[in-house]
Amino acid sequence: MPLRKFVPALVLVSSLFLGRGAHAAESHPAHTGFQGSLQMGLSYPLGQATAAPGDKLANRYGSQWQPFLLGFGAKVSEHVYVGGYVDATFGSKGRDTEVKSACRDADNNLENDIGCSSFTVRAGLETRYSFTPAQVTDFWLGYGIGPTLASETIKDRVIDRKETTQVTGWEFVRLSAGANFRLTKSFGFGPYILGSLGHYFYETTRVQKVTVYQGRIEDRAWHVWMGLGLRLVVLP
Amino acid sequence: MNITSRISLVYGIIASAVACSPPSSAGYTYFALEVTHLATDGDERTSVDECLTMPILLGSRVQHTFRLNQKARLIVETTRDEITLETEGEVEATSTTWSVEQLESQGARSLSLEAEDGSSYELVLSRGCS
Numbered sequence: 001m002p003l004r005k006f007v008p009a010l011v012l013v014s015s016l017f018l019g020r021g022a023h024a025a026e027s028h029p030a031h032t033g034f035q036g037s038l039q040m041g042l043s044y045p046l047g048q049a050t051a052a053p054g055d056k057l058a059n060r061y062g063s064q065w066q067p068f069l070l071g072f073g074a075k076v077s078e079h080v081y082v083g084g085y086v087d088a089t090f091g092s093k094g095r096d097t098e099v100k101s102a103c104r105d106a107d108n109n110l111e112n113d114i115g116c117s118s119f120t121v122r123a124g125l126e127t128r129y130s131f132t133p134a135q136v137t138d139f140w141l142g143y144g145i146g147p148t149l150a151s152e153t154i155k156d157r158v159i160d161r162k163e164t165t166q167v168t169g170w171e172f173v174r175l176s177a178g179a180n181f182r183l184t185k186s187f188g189f190g191p192y193i194l195g196s197l198g199h200y201f202y203e204t205t206r207v208q209k210v211t212v213y214q215g216r217i218e219d220r221a222w223h224v225w226m227g228l229g230l231r232l233v234v235l236p
Numbered sequence: 237m238n239i240t241s242r243i244s245l246v247y248g249i250i251a252s253a254v255a256c257s258p259p260s261s262a263g264y265t266y267f268a269l270e271v272t273h274l275a276t277d278g279d280e281r282t283s284v285d286e287c288l289t290m291p292i293l294l295g296s297r298v299q300h301t302f303r304l305n306q307k308a309r310l311i312v313e314t315t316r317d318e319i320t321l322e323t324e325g326e327v328e329a330t331s332t333t334w335s336v337e338q339l340e341s342q343g344a345r346s347l348s349l350e351a352e353d354g355s356s357y358e359l360v361l362s363r364g365c366s
Contacts, residue, residue, distance in 0.1 A: 049295060096294045105260055153293075158260070163292060165297075207289075213297040
């Protein structure tokens with residue numbers, strides 16, 4: 001789903017819960033101890049994959065659907081959460097015209113002969129600060145850091161060739177913000193936005209399943225993945 | 237023509253159109269790499285005869301290593317935009333890069349390399365593989 005179509009839906013859902021928060025008769029006490037979360041949303045690539053001319057992140061990867069982002073950790077105080085995260089996103093090819101042209105299935109044999117896809121994986125550590133942990137509506141800010149991987153693949157079924165290029169690196173600054181509507185003592189729910197700034201350091205190319213190149217990226221550049229979506233919190 | 241005949245005709249046209257359509261491929265670019273060893277006694281022998289499939293994705297890089305003799309290797313690195321040739325061992329050192337655009341317009345490029353034993357290697361990179 002394009003990002004711009006997703007935003008009105010997010011605003012609508014958020015406003016419904018904001019309304020509930022404002023009129024809630026009671027709030028739940030702030031929680032400490034285990035906390036888990038599940039986030040779902042979209043992420044969009046910005047910046048450069050490498051400093052090579054034309055190697056924009058959006059040329060390699062399309063907008064990504066994030067079916068899950070799992071967070072697990074503990075609220076070490078009423079305001080501070082510390083934990084880990086793991087997430088995966090899936091999407092299509094980027095905006096590069098040569099790849100777009102190669103991925104176009106130009107025949108009419110009703111079979112998808114050329115498949116193009118991309119995905120990303122991340123894991124790391126994060127901390128969040130809750131501004132109003134005992135209120136029904138709790139706003140928070142987060143910071144995280146961790147390794148990341150991004151992959152793009154073209155699979156040509158006609159000549160039975162599969163080419164995959166992966167980059168791995170680190171997200172040094174993973175900033176997030178959101179609201180948590182603490183609906184019950186056990187569950188909370190709310191929107192979030194996320195921006196992660198990082199570098200890719202290594203690249204690997206595989207043809208079929210054989211690694212045909214592996215090495216450091218010499219011309220590194222900054223990239224950003226921007227995301228937004230909805231977050232379900234266990235023991236908010 | 238009744239309705240059943242018309243439907244059969246439409247299905248027939250669609251089926252024949254689908255059946256006649258060849259499946260489309262991603263449109264890879266191929267280059268033939270041939271290296272000939274010219275011995276000091278005049279003897280000629282093909283050392284390398286390979287078809288290189290150029291990568292298609294932005295950022296893809298493929299590295300091939302070919303043995304020219306017991307003590308010399310040719311390393312060919314391809315991206316979708318260029319081909320780089322490097323040597324290792326007892327052969328004239330080179331690091332040559334040819335762009336795919338250049339190769340496609342000229343059809344072929346060649347390079348001569350001297351080995352330490354006095355023999356030489358003639359390298360030809362040409363568009364397409366037979």
